Amino acid sequence: MIGAWVAGCMALAWPMISQAEEAKPNITPAPTVAVSEEPLASLARPEYAISLYGDLKYGPEFTHFDYVNPDAPKGGTLLDSSTGSFDTLNPFILKGDAAIGLGLMYDTLLVQSMDEPFSEYGLVAQKVEVPQDRSYATFFINPAARFSDDTRITADDVIFSFNTLIEKGNPTYRQYYASVDHLEKLDDLTVKFVFKPGDNLELPLILGDIPVLPAHYWKDKDFSKTTFDIPVGSGPYMIKDFEPGRHITYVRNKNYWAKDVPSVKGMYNFDTIRYDYYRDLDVERQAFFAGEYYYRGEFSSREWATGYDKPPVRNGNIKKDLIPNHQPRGMQGFIMNARRPLFADHRVRRALQYAMDFQWLNRAMFYGAYQRTDSYFVNSELAATGLPHGEELDILNKFRDKLPPDLFTKPYSLPDYDQENGRRKALREAMTLLNDAGWELRDQKLVNKKTGEPFRFSLMLRQPGFEKIALMMQTRLRQLGIEMDFRLIDSGQWINRLQSYDFDMTSFWWQQSLSPGNEQRFYWSSAAADQPGSRNFAGIKDPVVDQIIDLVISASNRDSLVQRTRALDRVLLWGDYTIPQWYQPADRLAYWNIFGRPSVVPTKGNSMMTWWIDPDKSKKLGKGGY
Incomplete structure (x- = not known):
């Protein structure tokens, strides 16, 4: 599946020590719900979602995923951290070390469900059509879809995104999309990907993960070069400010066109997300205890066992949790x-x-x-x-x-x-x-x-x-x-x-x-x-x-x-x-007690983008922006 691979292309910031376990979350199974009398892949008509083998957990009238809180309050500031440095705001090319979080700026055609093995639901593309032999995939763009500068997203942008990624992006894109024979623009809001012969059942879902880039923004720019120009995106966040190698801040687009689309409802609840960069891991860890940032994945078993005996942990201002992750650990x-x-x-x-x-x-x-x-x-x-x-x-x-x-x-x-x-x-x-x-x-x-x-x-x-x-x-x-x-x-x-x-x-x-x-x-x-x-x-x-x-x-x-x-x-x-x-089959998380989070943990593990700042907790500790 492309999800983890795309994340890696966005920024090579892989943790090198495994994670841990959790305190009794409510983890629900993912029963499948038939959406028709025959497998979805056999229907050559537009559908709201697609899965690798035909069954979907969520029906066509679903309003949100089970692992989010659709009524989560919007607001507040998430302070987070990263190690190392960055020298570009273009995460799609081989050159440079891209800033963390840039994926928040870009929507994809479809959205993967975190509580199914491989299913995708509409986002930029509100529907997708795939024949029984999966020889092509046609994406129908949501007429409401907009870039962060309020420019309409069209078929030309999808075609530009695909062509640019394989021609000028990380060389891996060229190989990953190699089974696409050609694209056809059927109208301003419809794009058809025609595939080369072969048995590649997941190719329509792979294409659903294509990040949508604005053709009008890149028209007079060199996509193959590193850049500190703030780009126009298609996702829920925009860059507010940054200092190369030191910090980058994202602000939630309050006019984000998809905020009520079922596949993202209840997500992206922070008004502001700021990442501060640290060169030293010990300094980064101590900054967390000092309240310089609010959320930390701990990758050291020694520190998890001995390094959290601190006043804010003892008095409950910092919580420690082990969140099960039922993904293969690789x-x-x-x-x-x-x-x-x-x-x-x-x-x-x-x-x-x-x-x-x-x-x-x-x-x-x-x-x-x-x-x-x-x-x-x-x-x-x-x-x-x-x-x-x-x-x-x-x-x-x-x-x-x-x-x-x-x-x-x-x-x-x-x-x-x-x-x-x-x-x-x-x-x-x-x-x-x-x-x-x-x-x-x-x-x-x-x-x-x-x-x-x-x-x-x-x-x-x-x-x-x-x-x-x-x-x-x-x-x-x-x-x-x-x-x-x-x-x-x-x-x-x-x-x-x-x-x-x-x-x-x-x-x-x-x-x-x-x-x-x-x-x-x-x-x-x-x-x-x-x-x-x-x-x-x-x-x-x-x-x-x-x-x-x-x-x-x-x-x-x-x-x-x-x-x-x-x-x-x-x-x-x-x-x-x-x-x-x-490895350890769970994630070690420590966080300041200012958050709310859904009661359900999906089978693929925790996502911080489903959490929110609790106004009352935030005011009590004087953190989180309330």
Whole structure:
């Protein structure tokens, strides 16, 4: 699904440590409601919504999503924070480090529901028409839709947005929309996307996520360049002011045309949202306790366990909550860049798995808060477990001669230092793999048997908290004769080097959705490995992975999607492209007690844009703008 991928393109500000759990929220299931006697995809007529496999939770007369408060008061100020810096207000291009929050300025054609696997409801496009074979998608623009300067949104703007993103935007857009053959303007408010032949059931929904850009604003501007010109948007917020690298403030557009549209009703309740930038994580955390900003996701288990014993927490002015997140947690790990000859051999990558003593880390540094990441779709039914069976096994059998034999006979596992003689076994197994791959110990140094070159590489970091973990890995690797140095760099440099694949090893979190699809090509495909700006940071080039990705994208029902995704997960795991880290199936949130929030938490987790400032609480604490 494109949602997480678009968010990443908007601003590369990925957290690197997993989140946590919650205090008993009211989490409702998402029963499906038939909206017709046959699947929606078979109806070649305009509909108010679309889902991947035809069923929708919300009927045509719905007034708002269940996870919002439609009567939430509007007003007040949300003060928030970010780390690093920014040097552009254009989040759609590869150049620069975009400011946080720019996605608030842009509406999409449709809106994803947060309590269904992959369903979208009307926004800029009030209806969408898709035939049974999904060979095209026609979007019918809401006549009331307006940009922030009150200019009408038309078919020309949608066509401009699509063409501009694939021609001048981040190169990943070009690949992501590659299955679109051409566009047709049917009238001023109607656009038809015609698709190339193929089984890509989610393509109409992918196009529903296109951000709508104003053609008239960009007419005489160079879209491919970074800029500090404040752009015209199509979403609920506009930029009020900013200081490069220090802060940016958004103001709610009180004339926002869609404020009563069911898919956004009850959201975007803050009059003002300001993000202050911090270069130091400890300074940022202390600023929160001082009331400099009001809402904080905590990514350090140590700080969550020991760092919140502060007066405002003890007296109830600051609340701590654990909010369940039923999304797949994705793969968070240390990525080995397989483009580097050092990491090209699978046996070497497998050997380096033994550098991570997770059990010790979890006890000594994480207060037992985490679980080991053992899947690219961990925390979901999409994760491969046990041995393959059913459709998953049928798929893998087609590639049996190209896959490791152990994949069919052993569940994938990671080193366990806590087992009897665990450390000794780990070192022995790692050294056996390295010897088989052409390395040997000479004078306590691991060297290439043929060239005598030492095994040496660098770990690129951007978070100070990871230095202690790097030290532990460094010690383990020295026992194998491997020299690993590590370097902490600033966020902008880290992003530039990541996007150009200029690293040996780094840390990253690939986030996933409940409905994986096209975005998997840009995470793992051979084509993406050579495309700057893709998410295939590991440099994976495996024809088996390519073919299974195609099967995932073409899945015709939910059961098949699950089985095909498990096959993809298993092949990626046995490729050992990362040293998996850790996760927690919930979000740690701390916030000043000035907010109201809905009683229902959707299956995809909390969204701050459904909260609001409570006037009475705000006045009591003197925060929040009331």
